[in-house]
Amino acid sequence: GEDVEQSLFLSVREGDSSVINCTYTDSSSTYLYWYKQEPGAGLQLLTYIFSNMDMKQDQRLTVLLNKKDKHLSLRIADTQTGDSAIYFCAEKGTGGGNKLTFGTGTQLKVEL
Amino acid sequence: GAVVSQHPSRVICKSGTSVKIECRSLDFQATTMFWYRQFPKKSLMLMATSNEGSKATYEQGVEKDKFLINHASLTLSTLTVTSAHPEDSSFYICSAVLAGGGETQYFGPGTRLLVL
Numbered sequence A: 001g002e003d004v005e006q007s008l009f010l011s012v013r014e015g016d017s018s019v020i021n022c023t024y025t026d027s028s029s030t031y032l033y034w035y036k037q038e039p040g041a042g043l044q045l046l047t048y049i050f051s052n053m054d055m056k057q058d059q060r061l062t063v064l065l066n067k068k069d070k071h072l073s074l075r076i077a078d079t080q081t082g083d084s085a086i087y088f089c090a091e092k093g094t095g096g097g098n099k100l101t102f103g104t105g106t107q108l109k110v111e112l
Numbered sequence B: 001g002a003v004v005s006q007h008p009s010r011v012i013c014k015s016g017t018s019v020k021i022e023c024r025s026l027d028f029q030a031t032t033m034f035w036y037r038q039f040p041k042k043s044l045m046l047m048a049t050s051n052e053g054s055k056a057t058y059e060q061g062v063e064k065d066k067f068l069i070n071h072a073s074l075t076l077s078t079l080t081v082t083s084a085h086p087e088d089s090s091f092y093i094c095s096a097v098l099a100g101g102g103e104t105q106y107f108g109p110g111t112r113l114l115v116l
Helices: none
Strands: A005-007 A009-013 A018-024 A031-037 A043-050 A055-058 A062-068 A071-076 A087-092 A098-104 A105-110 B004-007 B010-014 B019-025 B029-036 B044-051 B067-073 B076-081 B090-098 B106-108 B113-115
Touching: A005 A043, A005 A087, A009 A018, A018 A031, A018 A105, A031 A062, A043 A055, A043 A062, A043 A071, A043 B106, A071 A087, B004 B090, B010 B019, B010 B090, B019 B029, B019 B113, B029 B067, B029 B076, B044 B067, B076 B090
Parallel strands: A009 A105, B010 B113
Antiparallel strands: A005 A018, A018 A071, A031 A043, A031 A087, A055 A062, A062 A071, A087 A098, A087 A105, B004 B019, B019 B076, B029 B044, B029 B090, B067 B076, B090 B106, B090 B113
């Protein structure tokens, strides 16, 4: 089945940029998503990218997609303490039903 | 827009009892809702896909008689954990997809279940 991998932990200083990486195996992915989860809460959709795009920017967030290498990244500019959370990438394949396969999650810690 | 709520947010129950968790799309209609389970510091595991007016589709390894799903309306899906046991303790999260072919899943805030 499909597999989505992320590094488990990232620590950055406030004001620096954060880059969270994700690799996936499903070459038929149509959409790729980034979700944020704060402690004890559900998932908040941050952004998504369609598979025929290379880059998408939304305020402080920049998503880069390398479809050849099946690599997705999320860059957060000017990282703030409020950005501390777990970030999940997820991919949607061409199978029916809008099913998503989630990555393992990256815990981002922002230090002062 | 696209707000999904879950009720209750936390529940503690005795072993052997049944617990119902509600998932509601507050400002949109959802023909499809998903139920996930998340263990501590782990990713989300899809349990089942809930379609309005039809039987849910369960993922491999998920007992449909244990986790009863009902999607009675375009804004409400319920998950009932029957005869709960301590190993059912987990964080249960639902998501909903906009009716009309939307691609994006909007997630609820989750329900923390603790079975004693």
